[in-house]
Amino acid sequence: MKNWKKLVGLGLCAALSVSLLTACSSGTSGGSEAPETTAPVEEPTAPAESAGTETASFTTIEEGKLIMSTNAQFPPYEMVADGEGFEGTGFEGIDIEIAYALAQKLGLELVIDDMEFDSALLAVQNNAADMMLAGLSYSEERDEVVDFSDSYATGVQVVIVKEGSDVTMDNLGDYMIGTQRGTTGYIYASDTPENGGYGEDHVIGYDNGATAVQELINGTIDAVIIDQAPAEEYVAANADAGLTILPGNWVEEDYCLAVDEGNTALLDALNTALNELIDDGTVQAIIDKYIAAE
Known part of the structure; x- marks a missing residue:
């Protein structure tokens, strides 16, 4: 985390x-x-x-x-x-x-x-x-x-994955992550490992959160970092896709x-x-x- x-x-x-x-x-x-x-x-x-x-x-x-x-x-x-x-x-x-x-x-x-x-x-x-x-x-x-x-x-960022995924908060940097371009989620995740990020090679920026979630459903990426309230709405709106939110907060801001x-x-x-x-x-x-x- x-x-x-x-x-x-x-x-x-x-x-x-x-x-x-x-x-x-x-x-x-x-x-x-x-x-x-x-x-x-x-x-x-x-x-x-x-x-x-x-x-x-x-x-x-x-x-x-x-x-x-x-x-x-x-x-x-x-x-x-x-x-x-x-x-x-x-x-x-x-x-x-x-x-x-x-x-x-x-x-x-x-x-x-x-x-x-x-x-x-x-x-x-x-x-x-x-x-x-x-x-x-x-x-x-x-x-x-x-x-x-x-x-x-106060905002909280969380991580969306597919149900049954091996992705956890601890190994997130081993997988491909999607975020909305320009957000703090993108800024932090794409930062160097020395600064606590995962590196640009592990992060893809999208125009909006919905596109990132759709790419997660399509299997292009393994996780999406986004604020909790939007995350909950995306998970609910894609109930048939088997999405879930990992326990814990990725960032508070x-x-x-x-x-x-x-x-x-x-x-x-x-x-x-x-x-x-x-x-x-x-x-x-x-x-x-x-x-x-x-």
Whole structure:
């Protein structure tokens, strides 16, 4: 088990972490790349001041709007809705509702841009998005190019294998592993054995978790590393394939939102709003809506 990886961010990301009553869920995706989608949300009727949030002098890319980049293939944090979705966005999930609540606090209209995970991170760096929420966890590598908010949830990564497989947490590095490209699972697993990884020769990165799981079913790879909540959904959605999750946690880490490096005014405003939503129970209520207590 990779206990060494109890993510550096569990304390670097921020002290205010909201504990999930169960570990986080999976990212559905039908195995094909999702088209880039933009969904505006109706502008809130109450300005930020009425919600008690100090707005200071931050600016956003488009006046009056808060643009969020995401990869909506990661249930229960973000997924394309079957219908209008939350507040007519076409999306639903924990991050979607938290982003909407943040926009309400700041008196802004939320706009959601759905794209590949790597592109969502680049969108923040290139000033195409104000913030990224996508089941995003802290890492030192990412911290060099973006600034992280306080943590709002704790994520757990697990390993999916086929039932009856010889793969265990201890011998995982002897097999072929699939992950979503650009995630901390990919970063850690593909690192050198000296740094606790398995090496690039043992890891294949895919566009999304669903594709990785399908390749596990096809026998191309022997295991998939992914967050627990999505893992549980993938296993349930492929009941006939005989998938199972290995006992134990591969990694524990904090989920945060990210803004462009050096955008301290916006980060401060988002952190103030986020901590208010944590303190009044809004964030935990959103998490509980999507992840039931065991």
